[in-house]
Amino acid sequence: MRILAIIIILIFIVMNIYKLFSVGFPSYEAHPHLGFIDNINRTGVLAPYGHMLIIFILSSMVYALGKSYFIEKYLANELAYGTITSITQSTNRVNNKPLINIEVEYEGVVGLFKDQSSDFGFEFNVGDMIPIKYQKDKPEVAIIPPDAISISKNKNRKIEKPQENLNAKFKLLEINPTNENSTYQLVGEVIRDNQPIRKASLEHRIDDESIMKFVPGMVIPCRINGEGEDLQISMSII
DSSP, X not given: OHHHHHHHHHHHHHHHHHHHHHHXXXXXXXXXXXXXXXXXXXXTTTHHHHHHHHHHHHHHHHHHHHHHXXXXXXXXXXXXXXXXXXXXXEEEEETTEEEEEEEEEETTEEEEEEEEOHHHHHHOOTTOEEEEEEETTEEEEEEOOTTHHXXXXXXXXXXXXXXXXXXXXXXXXXXXXXXXTTEEEEEEEEEETTEEEEEEEEEEEOOTTTGGGOOTTOEEEEEEESSXXXXXXXXXXX
């Protein structure tokens, strides 16, 4: 769909470039019996600048569409789940529908994804996990995939954000079963102020229906107390 839109926009760009070269830059010539506005319309002195403005706007649209398509198609091949840290209203609209800006913390970086579909705002809230596709070894090159809602529903990844005393995050690296029923060892690293503090592991009871939520790379809001070997981690998990 985006390729078709880009092709259509390119056709309009070519048409406006052709008109620009056809019209050129005519001089303003005042006719004694016409007013200023009528003389502008008669001579077409502003026409080339109108074509230039249209070319600029259409070129910006092609760049935005092409960039997102290129990133999604060729660069963003790694899938991770990030934690939504803020959702704000965008000043832009598409088909008279408002867009939103989503800030997400994932893979040790915080990315702001501008002008996202308002559908995401109905499905996701601050603290929820959202799928992110990013470039390997360069996580700042990333997008929220258009099918993020269906991906999230299929995997049902949602973390309950504790409402008080949040001061860190736990990035899951491994999950291993233990000898106890429905108890798993979560191995990961503790992150505070966007900086990894240390690696840690803890055991958590997780029911069979919820275990599918947990994959390496997911970030879980948590609370930590103490330092070094006395570090204590607590988190609330759905």
